[in-house]
Structures are given as C-alpha cells and as structure tokens.
Amino acid sequence: MIHVVGNAAIDTILSVERFPRPGETIVARGVVEDLGGKGANQAVVIARSGERVRLVAALGDDTAGARIRRSLDAEGVATDGLVAWSGATDRCLVSVDAAGENMIISLIDAAYTFDPVAGAGRLDAVASGDWILMQGNLRPGATRACLALAKQRGATTALNPSPTWPAAEYDWSLVDLAIVNRGEAIELGARDDPFAAARALREAGVGAVALTLGAAGAALVAGDGERRAPAPRIAAIDAVGAGDVFCGALIAARAGGRAWSEALRIAVDAAAIAVTRRGAQSSFPTRAEMTGVFSQRSVEEHRA
Numbered sequence: 426m427i428h429v430v431g432n433a434a435i436d437t438i439l440s441v442e443r444f445p446r447p448g449e450t451i452v453a454r455g456v457v458e459d460l461g462g463k464g465a466n467q468a469v470v471i472a473r474s475g476e477r478v479r480l481v482a483a484l485g486d487d488t489a490g491a492r493i494r495r496s497l498d499a500e501g502v503a504t505d506g507l508v509a510w511s512g513a514t515d516r517c518l519v520s521v522d523a524a525g526e527n528m529i530i531s532l533i534d535a536a537y538t539f540d541p542v543a544g545a546g547r548l549d550a551v552a553s554g555d556w557i558l559m560q561g562n563l564r565p566g567a568t569r570a571c572l573a574l575a576k577q578r579g580a581t582t583a584l585n586p587s588p589t590w591p592a593a594e595y596d597w598s599l600v601d602l603a604i605v606n607r608g609e610a611i612e613l614g615a616r617d618d619p620f621a622a623a624r625a626l627r628e629a630g631v632g633a634v635a636l637t638l639g640a641a642g643a644a645l646v647a648g649d650g651e652r653r654a655p656a657p658r659i660a661a662i663d664a665v666g667a668g669d670v671f672c673g674a675l676i677a678a679r680a681g682g683r684a685w686s687e688a689l690r691i692a693v694d695a696a697a698i699a700v701t702r703r704g705a706q707s708s709f710p711t712r713a714e715m716t717g718v719f720s721q722r723s724v725e726e727h728r729a
Contacts, residue, residue, distance in 0.1 A: 426555045427471055427680055428506070428548070428580075430481040430571050431464020432536035432562040433493045434515040436705045438665060442523050453520075460496050461517055461705040462536075463560040463587065463669055470673025470695070471558075472501045473712040474719065476680050481506030481547050483539035485514035496706075506547045510535055515562075525661045525700065531588065536562040542570045553579030556680050558672070561586045565594035572599035585672045589613060598630035602679075604672050606637045620646065635689070637671055639664075643693050645685055654689040661700040666708055671696040678719070694718045 439453040464482050471478040480502050484490030486509040493514065497504050517531045541547050541563070548571065551557060557575040559568055559582075572582045576599055583602040586595065592613045597603070603626055607619045614622025623634040623646040633647035642656040674695035678688035695710050695718050702708035710718065 426550065426552075427476055427478045427558060427676060428481060428551055428555060428575075429464050429468040429471070429478060429558045430506075430541050430548070430563070431467070431558075431560045432462040432515055432533060432539075433460075433465035433480065433482045433484055433497070433507075434462035434517050434531070434533075435459075435489045435493070436461035436517045436519055436665075438519045438521060438704060440703070441520050444520060444522055444528055457704060457707075459705040459707050460493055461519075461666070462493075462515060463562060463585065464536075465493065465497065465502075466666055466669035466706060466709075467558060467560070467585070467673040467676070468497070468502045469500050469706055470670050470709060470715075471677045471680075473710065473715045474674060474677035474681075475712075475716070476677045477503075479503035479506050479550075481541050483508050483510050483535040485510065485512055485535055487514055489514035489516075506541075508539070508547070510538060512538075519665055519705070521663050521665055521703070525663050527663070527665045529665075531562070533562045537564055539563060540567050540570075542567065542574055548574055551575055551578050551580050555580040556583060556676060557581070558583045558676050559585070561588045561590060565590045569596050569599065572596070575599075583672075583676055585668075586613065587668065596630070597626060600630070601632040602635060603631045603633075604635045604637070604675065606668060607639070610634070610636055620644070620651070633685075635671075635675060635692075637668060637696075643671065643689055645689055647685065652686050652689060654686075654693045656693050657697050659697050659701055663703045663708060664700050665703075666705040667696045667699045669705075670699040670709055674715070674718070691718055694721075 675692035
C-alpha cells in the first residue's frame, strides 16, 4: 500500500500572456477550476498507475471538500484517511503564461493545521513494505513525525519538498527518496549546480535523490551512481501538475517492483503527457495512458 500524506485543494488556473510585473495589473485570457493539491494529485496518478493508494489529508467541511472526496472515490483512491476540519478547503491560485510556465500561490490553512500522527489512528495501517509519500504542505514538525513513524514501521519514505521549508527544518536521515526540481535542489542542497546539490542532500542523509530537469528529463543520484532519463520531444503548453505526475508515476513504478532506470523513464514519459494539456488533474494521463506508458517501458527494458 502507498500512503500519500499531504493535502487536497481546489485549483483556480488563470491563463495569461505573461506574468505581471510588481504593481502591474494584467488581464487573464481565461480561467478554469480543477481539483488539485499536491497530495491529491500524486495519489490520483498512483491510482491510475494501478497501485493501491490512500490519501491522508484534511478537507474543509464545505462543498469543495465534498467535491474532492467524491472525485477521489471515483479515481479509486482510498479516502479513509481524510478528515474534516472547521475551516475552508485549501485553494491554489495558478497563473500559466503563453510559454507554459506557471506561478502558484497556495492557501494551506487546512494542511498547516493538520497533524496526521495525533489522534484517530490515520496512520495505524502503515506496515512494513509500504510506502509513505509526502510533500511540503504540512508543518515541518508534522512531516518529520510522519516520516519517523514510517521508518519505525519498516515503510519506505519519499519526500517531495514542495513548497520548501528552510533546509534546517528537514531530517534527511528519515528520507529514503527525495524528489526535487532544479530550483528546490539548489535551495535545499546549498549548491549552485543541481547535481552537486543532490549529492549534498545524499551526504546529509537522503538515500537517493530524483532530480527533475524540465525539458532535459530527469536524473537519479544514488549510492551506486547517477542515472539519467531524457525527455521526449514534445510541444509543451502547460507545466501545471507535471511534477506531481512525475512523483506519482515514479513511486508507483518503484512500489510495483520496477528497477530505478525503468521507473525514471516511466515517470518522465508520464509527465511529458501532462505538459501537452492545460489544467491540473484534467491534464493527467488517463488510466489507459498510464497502462500504455508502463507497458511500453516494460517492452523496451526487456529488449535491452
């Protein structure tokens, strides 16, 4: 079982020609609402990849929370770890420019007040051989407590520290796999080069670092060396959610027993599908497309 411990939200996505300068007002070209939140996003991708997954997160006691719960149920994500709190469901405001780049501002009150370890036994089901996947929306103390509990129970831990907290807030010895983009690696590893930063994170205690590099694909920095997976040539129009697709696909592949080289290529291929579409979860590969990605890579690995 894969336990995704994080958040769920409603995304409001604005299409703009370019991002505004400080103090400037611009006119958006369009707007859509989508289901989102990094925890929910990654759980949906894992479910579409065919792995058993549950989401542990806080939702508001409102119509947005009910909408998210219905959507997760329909995707096959177990929702027994969802709890309601008295405030509103979290929201994200996403701006996407003409080149497909994005800027995100998140309201994370529900996630920030959520303590998955305390009360209600939401993590009682975590067992040896399971995976726990976390992101950066919970308080650092709550994240550390979850990862420590997972390690105590023999689970494999993965952390996608987005949004990031100051590097001193992390106990990297609790993290078997860190999944970071170029900027996050440089910030947390305190090196100008992302590969040097990834190696610094390993020296700080991380078991392995998966590094996403946009159009250049992705890499894995581990104790037995570095592996790279190039990205297919595509016309990218919207990068919103692509990092979450990468995370979900990578964890699903590893939990399903795939080798690192194959899992990395699966994750890159899945993320490449997402950037050719607009929106968050609405851009994600379908269950059939995820099956195709996994199957294609299996054939290619067998031939190799």
